[in-house]
Amino acid sequence: MSVPSAPILQMENISKRFGRVAANAAASIEVGEGEIFALVGENGAGKSVLMSILCGVLRPDAGRILFKGQPLKLGSPLEATRHRIGMVHQHFMLAPNLTVAENYLLGQGSPLRLLWRTTDVAGRIAELSRRYGLEVRPDAFVRDLSVGERQRVEILRILFQGAELIVLDEPTAVLTPGETDRLLKLLRELARDRKTVIFISHKLDEVMRVSDRVSVMRDGRVVFSASTRDTNPRELARQMVGRDVPTDLPARAASPGEVVFSVENLHCRNDLGLPAVRGVSFVIRQGEIIGVAGVSGNGQSELARALAGLIPATEGTIRLNGEEISGLSSHAINRRPIAHIPEDCAANGVVPQLPLTENAILQRYDRAPFATLGLLNVRAIESHTQALVEKFHVRTDGIHAPIQSLSGGNQQKFVVARELARHPDFLIVNQLTRGIDIGASELVMQAILEQRNLNKAILLISTELEELFALCDRILVMYDGRLVGELPPDRGRLEELGLLMTGEAIEARRLREAVPGAVSGDATQ
């Protein structure tokens, strides 16, 4: 474990509590100047909190920060900026109704300053943009920019404000593999320019690729620190979780059975009225888990919602057990053996202020056994809720507690429990383990596998490739509203998968054909 000779940053024994929970417990890190430092850990480990303290967003209960040898007490993000520490948040701090240049001007200078032209700002933006190869259009409205562009704008803004220490929180979460490459190259460029970079990530392959040193956090503590070249992903994963991560999961089921669910030439539109799904077709059989990989925003959300009947299909048919369900309302579909675990359960799958009991009956509130003649059967509802909580070890203060008092992982477990209790023949899952801790993740992944073993059919849409590799029998790739490829869950073909995800289907095929004995899988069926 080599320590940098002259660390530019030392965070010593930082502690921070929220109520009874210790988000940071005597966490310490050291970062050298011009280094790329990775901070890894699973959700809830304390990485975001530690970095928020560094950037002045939160104040620590105990501990101290030494920056360039001087102790630092930061009361606000503005002070951090003045000390040349900048943070690129996961959710960008850009006002969508203003241009890039106007966003840069926010907070600068006296309020009465007249802004007749933003050319002086535009000039500096152009210069920085050239230096780091970051294409940024100063006069574009932020709402018209893609996610990758917005991130570039954010990073450039930090540089514009003169940051020497740059913190990035999960920067690649919203990027395609190609954009990720560009970002990692940028980080190296920044390090070469004597800027210090700290990035938070849970993607170990990126950490291995680009960082110089890495620290692992778990339960609020820093449990491991090393030079990147002295460690490996398996060790990092073990430190993150505290035990060996099982890489083998139960054997796949025998050959799949009858067709349960089929989709033919499905088209549908997104909230803005633009086509989001353009001619998707596939079938799923009993005992199969089919994955849909793709970067967020390529139509997966709309696909899931169309299959669940939440948005109408403009063209195409959807069949469940042979019956066409394309035109049915979501109310009618709820009465059929199909269940849906939605994206962002806390926002869409539950009503946060209502107790668990009233959340347990969300789709079945108007029929037996939970309602008779229009009135709710309180006893039946309570016993059902109790059963769900027990089966999935949902940690709660009681079945009448408002569901928002549960942690994200427990809410997800509850929703999974609720959906599986409907005994569906077909289950749509959109983002199974996003944002939840590893204990809950394992439990829900096991539950999905159990369903497969019971000969149910499952469609798993996910941006987490690890999840797809672990669970699926086949992985379909969605890009720009179409299915552009299909792969077996073979980690060796990750590059091909990445190419498909970014629309490089031709390149992907070239890659596949270059490998001798490659399995010829086709985009549909």
Place this chain on the structure above:
Amino acid sequence: MSDIPIRSSLDPALRLLSRAGLAALAPIAAVLFALGVSALLLQLNGFHAADVVNVMVLGAVSDKRSIAEVLLKATPLILIGVGLCIAFRCSIWNIGAEGQLYAGASAATACGVNFGALPAWLHIVLILVAGSVAGAAWGALAGLLRVYFRASEVVTTIMLNYIAIILTSYLVTGPLKDPAASYPQSAKLARDLWLPRFLPPTRLHVGILIALAAAVAAYVFLFRSSAGYAVRVVGLNPSAAAYAGINVARNVLLAIAISGGLAGLAGAIEIAGVNYRLYQDISPGYGFEGIAVALLANNNPLAAVASGVLFAVLRSGSELMQISAQVPQVLVFVIQGLCILSVAAFTAFRRRGPQPAG
């Protein structure tokens, strides 16, 4: 994906107690605050605050007759308040109860002065039904504008208030005008169409019983029925409602129609039980007071009964106050406004921050 944890919960029993305590404490504190500030206002303007408040609160419940008057005033307040509990729980800001009351009163009168051939009991029922339907339709109008035109119901219901009041004015100066009277008003309802009184010699009529029944029915609807559950889910989280197969538009219309219907019923009861004829300014602002009633009751229909009685006491008292101390009774609007502000503040304190994410 922040790993900042959810606010940890207190011991459950303590939390329940604090919640119940706060629930009862808040309305009482709100009323006391409102009375206190009003007393100050009176004092500053040359009235003897203590005497006035005394008259206002105690005078209103001093004898059988005055209690009956309070209950008479409480009837429309409870009906409107209960209706608004339902609308507010669906996150529909129905500021139009006043207009819905006028619509109901107009329809009730139109029904009452015609159809003379019907047996009295049927005619009375028809009058009440006509009022409810008219109020429901008036509310549904704003609901349709919201559902199909994304028009904010806050502004449309307020506009419909003015239109309903103007329409009523037109009716009593035109089609419904009593030819015998010089003052713009409708003909008087036949004696046998008046709502039966049950506490002679007071004016108290069965309307109060209808109001109580409505409160109970609304409570059962909201918290014990599937339909009410759907309405609440729509109000709390429309995307979860869509996910649950609940038709958001239909429930919005249902909630505002019920709310309007109860306000219309209140209007019909005012005609058939108190005034027996229609004229301009038939409501001294019950529609807006109903908002205070519902908010003070935390949108719970059963609590709205107590809240309605409370505001009726204040209103009755303010009339007495004007008679005995020449204090303009419009002060009661100030009290209502202050009550709403206090309740709004308490609700905000109770929430203490944005809803924590998953």
Place this chain on the structure above:
Amino acid sequence: MQIASMLDFLSTTVGADWRLATPLIFAATGEAICERAGVLNIGVEGIMLIGAFSGFATSHATGDLALGFGAGMASGFLTALVFAVFAVTIKANQIVAGVAINLLGLGLTSFLFRTYFISTGRGVDIARPLNIPFLSDIPYLGPALFQQNLLVYATIPVVIAAWGVLFRTSYGLTIRAVGEHPKAVDVTGKSVALYRYSAVLIGGVLGGLGGAFLTLAHANQFVENITSGRGFIALSIVVFARWSPIGVFFVSLLFGLFYALQLQLQADPNVRVPYQALQALPYLTTIVALMLVRNRWDAPSMLGIPYWKA
């Protein structure tokens, strides 16, 4: 001749239009700034009413019109301050707080009016508007546009200034950011709360001015509930004008037209429409306007949503 009388009618109507639109222009411009910062103040009606009464009472007591207008603005400021405390600091529901302000406005003004002015009999001093004729000798155009009082002319510089502040100053940039993405402003160290307060208070000053106009330059006296819903109409003007001060000016003129027509047609014995139909025109127009502006994509994203510092 036919044409002459028609031109006459037009000229009077246009003149009345601008004059009747003036309170709406002031109130809606103020509300537009307030809403751009993300705060929905439906208490404009109450603020206008309080401004109307304060202006009237001060003018009556001092005989000075300027002081009256000043009082209108000051009282609007104070009322908006109360609203701001509830909306921005306490973070109460803004619609509920607005309803309360309206009730308070109605109750307070009626109470004070009845306490101090009714008992003194109807001998209330009539405040005369200022008539500053400029190019008032131009036939037809003169009476229409150039014989208004100072406040009516003031609507133009006020609207231009509001536009300039919103779109050409650093302050306005921040206000617009606060209404869309307050967190982005927060991290620069500026206080979101302070900016919201300032926007609400500007709205209050302009609303109070608009109300004072009603009693000091339009009706020349105070009657209870003199605003009759103009504050609510201002709310829909803001939506129809897409939160732009320039748009507010022209949309207000449209509504002013309906008020003007109401006056003209009521006075005309040839018109046999019941007067209530004319009375209802502004309210009906508001509903139709809202129906036409079907989507509210241009609304500030955080309108009505309180901001909590992390």
